[in-house]
Amino acid sequence: MITLTINGKKYEAQKNQNLLQVALDNGIEIPHLCYHEKLSPYGGCRLCQVEVTKGKKVELTTSCTYPAVQGIQVETETPRVQRARRLMMKLILPMAPESPKIQKLARELGAEYIPSSCRSREKGDSCIKCGLCIRACEELVGVSTITFSSKGPERKVVPPFEEEPESCIGCGTCVHVCPTGCITMEDLGRKRKLERWKRILNMKVCNDCSNPYIPAAQVDYYLKRTGDTTLTEWFDLCPDCR
Amino acid sequence: MNRLTSVSDLEKLQKELASRNQPERPVVTLCQGTGCKAYASGKIYKAFEKELALRGLTQKVSLKSTGCHGFCEQGPIIVILPEEICYCRVKPEDIPEIVEKTLVEKKTVDRLLFTDPVSGEKFAHESEIPFYKYQRRVIFGKNRLVDPQNIEDYIGLEGYSALAHAITRLNPEKVLLEVKKANLRGRGGAGFPTGIKWETTRNAPGEKKYVIVNADEGDPGAYMDRSLLEGNPHLVLEGLAIGAYAIGAREGFVFVRQEYPLALENINKAVQQAKEYGLLGKNILGSGFDFDVTVKRGAGAFVSGESSALISAIEGSAGEPRPKHVNAAVSGLWGSPTSLNNVETWANVPLIMNKGAGWYGSIGSDKNPGTKIFSLVGKVNNTGLIEVPLGTPLRNIIYDIGGGIKDGKKFKAVQTGGPSGGCIPEQHLDVPVDFDRLSQMGSMMGSGGMIVMDEKSCMVDVAKYFMQFLKEESCGKCISCRAGIKEMHEILERITLGEGCEKDLEQLTDLAWITENASLCALGRTASNPVISTLKYFREEYKAHIREKHCPAGVCKALIHYSIDPERCNGCGRCQKVCSVEAVEGEKGAPISINNDFCIRCGICQEACRFNAVMVE
Numbered sequence: 001m002i003t004l005t006i007n008g009k010k011y012e013a014q015k016n017q018n019l020l021q022v023a024l025d026n027g028i029e030i031p032h033l034c035y036h037e038k039l040s041p042y043g044g045c046r047l048c049q050v051e052v053t054k055g056k057k058v059e060l061t062t063s064c065t066y067p068a069v070q071g072i073q074v075e076t077e078t079p080r081v082q083r084a085r086r087l088m089m090k091l092i093l094p095m096a097p098e099s100p101k102i103q104k105l106a107r108e109l110g111a112e113y114i115p116s117s118c119r120s121r122e123k124g125d126s127c128i129k130c131g132l133c134i135r136a137c138e139e140l141v142g143v144s145t146i147t148f149s150s151k152g153p154e155r156k157v158v159p160p161f162e163e164e165p166e167s168c169i170g171c172g173t174c175v176h177v178c179p180t181g182c183i184t185m186e187d188l189g190r191k192r193k194l195e196r197w198k199r200i201l202n203m204k205v206c207n208d209c210s211n212p213y214i215p216a217a218q219v220d221y222y223l224k225r226t227g228d229t230t231l232t233e234w235f236d237l238c239p240d241c242r
Numbered sequence: 243m244n245r246l247t248s249v250s251d252l253e254k255l256q257k258e259l260a261s262r263n264q265p266e267r268p269v270v271t272l273c274q275g276t277g278c279k280a281y282a283s284g285k286i287y288k289a290f291e292k293e294l295a296l297r298g299l300t301q302k303v304s305l306k307s308t309g310c311h312g313f314c315e316q317g318p319i320i321v322i323l324p325e326e327i328c329y330c331r332v333k334p335e336d337i338p339e340i341v342e343k344t345l346v347e348k349k350t351v352d353r354l355l356f357t358d359p360v361s362g363e364k365f366a367h368e369s370e371i372p373f374y375k376y377q378r379r380v381i382f383g384k385n386r387l388v389d390p391q392n393i394e395d396y397i398g399l400e401g402y403s404a405l406a407h408a409i410t411r412l413n414p415e416k417v418l419l420e421v422k423k424a425n426l427r428g429r430g431g432a433g434f435p436t437g438i439k440w441e442t443t444r445n446a447p448g449e450k451k452y453v454i455v456n457a458d459e460g461d462p463g464a465y466m467d468r469s470l471l472e473g474n475p476h477l478v479l480e481g482l483a484i485g486a487y488a489i490g491a492r493e494g495f496v497f498v499r500q501e502y503p504l505a506l507e508n509i510n511k512a513v514q515q516a517k518e519y520g521l522l523g524k525n526i527l528g529s530g531f532d533f534d535v536t537v538k539r540g541a542g543a544f545v546s547g548e549s550s551a552l553i554s555a556i557e558g559s560a561g562e563p564r565p566k567h568v569n570a571a572v573s574g575l576w577g578s579p580t581s582l583n584n585v586e587t588w589a590n591v592p593l594i595m596n597k598g599a600g601w602y603g604s605i606g607s608d609k610n611p612g613t614k615i616f617s618l619v620g621k622v623n624n625t626g627l628i629e630v631p632l633g634t635p636l637r638n639i640i641y642d643i644g645g646g647i648k649d650g651k652k653f654k655a656v657q658t659g660g661p662s663g664g665c666i667p668e669q670h671l672d673v674p675v676d677f678d679r680l681s682q683m684g685s686m687m688g689s690g691g692m693i694v695m696d697e698k699s700c701m702v703d704v705a706k707y708f709m710q711f712l713k714e715e716s717c718g719k720c721i722s723c724r725a726g727i728k729e730m731h732e733i734l735e736r737i738t739l740g741e742g743c744e745k746d747l748e749q750l751t752d753l754a755w756i757t758e759n760a761s762l763c764a765l766g767r768t769a770s771n772p773v774i775s776t777l778k779y780f781r782e783e784y785k786a787h788i789r790e791k792h793c794p795a796g797v798c799k800a801l802i803h804y805s806i807d808p809e810r811c812n813g814c815g816r817c818q819k820v821c822s823v824e825a826v827e828g829e830k831g832a833p834i835s836i837n838n839d840f841c842i843r844c845g846i847c848q849e850a851c852r853f854n855a856v857m858v859e
Contacts, residue, residue, distance in 0.1 A: 155718030
């Protein structure tokens with residue numbers, strides 16, 4: 001067990017825990033966009049900045065990538081931290097100005113988007129390149145359908161060669177974790193469409209009610225992964241008819 | 243060649259090589275570094291071979307390819323030993339004359355000697371040329387004596403003695419202590435004490451340890467590491483092996499960028515030869531120390547030079563930096579303790595072992611011992627690679643070695659440390675160049691780039707150039723770096739177009755702050771330096787662009803226009819001929835004028851005019 005201080009109060013933490021998780025577990029709010037407790041920390045959105053004092057060294061750092069270390073002091077609301085979060089949010093907001101979650105966070109951090117005569121920011125495609133979808137697809141689903149390509153401002157999340165990804169099972173985990181809602185999934189009768197990944201999947205139909213209810217590729221992947229063929233029949237019926 | 247299996251084997255070979263040496267025999271050394279090669283030094287070598295054969299001198303004169311001498315703008319360079327007669331900008335057709343006059347008649351070919359651009363004086367010997375005279379070339383100096391593709395050349399100059407001494411007569415702790423005592427600081431830019439890094443790696447838990455040479459040099463205009471790897475690869479390998487012994491590593495990597503084909507070729511050959519001679523591999527010189535080296539090619543992303551990104555690249559992942567709360571010295575390559583140092587840092591190690599920490603400390607300044615190689619480029623008379631003791635004032639570098647500013651113009655600023663360095667103005671020229679002082683001035687040592695700018699450089703444009711470079715080279719992981727640099731670039735672009743407003747300076751300050759403070763790796767954390775330093779030292783220039791829509795240096799195309807002084811113009815029509823958009827109007831023989839509606843401000847008319855009649859406002 002590790003003991004550390006957050007905002008002057010002592011807290012206990014597990015080894016291998018990161019500071020953001022320790023704070024969240026103890027009800028201390030730290031804004032974040034690219035972190036999810038079930039996924040490995042990435043440190044891309046740079047919003048979860050805190051000030052850490054370790055010995056004589058004081059540093060501004062992202063709490064999601066900083067490991068819980070015995071005896072350190074963490075400050076989550078210093079003027080420097082607040083300035084960093086506000087300026088970060090000013091950079092993030094124009095990337096996804098239509099996203100309610102981003103708008104709300106920007107308001108909270110005092111980084112409202114004020115169009116000014118000397119600013120001509122390009123509107124983004126709502127993706128902030130936080131990589132949550134990539135990590136979810138790799139670490140949770142296990143199919144690694146999408147990845148980052150290019151560098152610098154050209155960086156984007158794409159399936160390999162930007163072609164329709166055969167490996168995508170249409171599970172929608174990426175849609176669920178995306179903080180800006182820029183990944184969409186539509187069910188169009190017997191087809192499911194993920195526009196962003198150029199993926200169109202055939203849906204499996206319920207033997208009873210004839211309603212399409214799950215992508216066939218997802219069933220195949222599930223059976224392959226579990227190796228349990230007895231489940232084949234289970235998938236013949238939709239949840240409503242089971 | 244038989245494998246060397248003991249120190250006495252090595253010493254025997256060294257003696258034998260020395261006995262073959264005939265001090266009186268003329269040796270023609272030809273630089274075959276990338277700079278000279280680009281100017282056909284390969285053809286010059288062949289021309290020499292042919293001419294010597296024709297005159298029956300092949301047995302009497304030796305011909306040797308060497309590494310880069312540093313004075314690349316004067317290339318191709320040849321030096322004739324033992325007199326050390328130096329010829330510059332040699333062409334293949336000059337060779338018969340050189341052989342006839344210098345090798346046969348023992349006279350110099352005056353027209354090929356270096357002529358000082360300031361005094362007009364000619365110098366026959368390399369060591370008298372001001373560019374070399376004021377340097378202290380303890381690392382780089384051997385480049386001109388060694389054929390980088392021949393290990394025996396290196397061994398003949400007491401090469402691998404330091405390694406032999408370390409692994410057979412000292413224990414690893416002693417080696418480590420010597421490097422610590424020497425206070426060698428990382429030449430890649432951060433200046434972290436190498437000895438401490440090695441010690442941390444040595445003491446870190448884990449059986450497997452690694453050493454890495456960072457040769458992913460990517461700063462525009464800087465090529466010191468390339469020249470060392472191309473010109474004297476065994477020096478780097480010897481340093482690496484000594485470090486591996488001190489740390490307890492059995493495996494090392496040299497990470498070289500793909501764009502350095504000659505460096506790759508030479509380091510690969512060097513590794514191969516060192517293995518054949520028993521200077522790498524199992525049981526080196528019978529000491530029981532095993533050490534192997536693998537050369538890895540980088541795909542050429544600037545950010546891969548960042549230590550954690552480089553480690554990712556060696557592991558086979560994309561070259562993207564990782565958080566460094568746990569140091570690479572503790573958990574680096576494949577999670578094992580790893581010491582990663584720059585090419586030049588490793589090249590310092592054999593010297594420290596040979597001459598001792600005391601001697602090493604006598605060069606340079608107090609907390610910055612040793613020398614540093616810089617790439618001196620830009621608007622100075624003499625450009626090239628230079629090596630000076632740390633603590634040498636910028637003024638000495640620019641005026642003594644560099645020969646001052648070209649064409650008698652005024653000095654404006656010097657940018658040190660590569661694209662993320664800061665611009666240092668005239669009032670700080672007497673500051674000694676070392677790791678600490680450069681950081682204090684808002685710049686940095688970086689890997690040693692030094693770009694000199696004159697009064698005709700616009701500092702807003704300079705900052706814009708570096709933001710453009712860094713914008714493209716950011717890996718894009720941290721939003722602060724990816725979007726911060728992009729926005730700084732956009733604002734700077736607007737200012738240079740005359741579309742800037744007062745608020746922009748405030749915005750720039752905020753963006754510079756967030757990019758510096760919120761980003762993960764050194765690329766983002768230092769990227770703002772060009773903006774911060776130019777805002778600090780050249781704020782008036784920014785204001786002139788914003789308020790008066792005027793570029794004082796006459797660089798920003800949107801803010802300047804060309805005109806012709808009728809008093810000076812004699813209507814020769816040269817400008818009219820070169821103008822690609824027919825913006826020069828008037829009849830030949832009478833003063834002419836420029837139509838600014840058509841002019842694209844390329845400046846070719848100004849270059850073409852022989853009477854200085856074309857003016858920029």
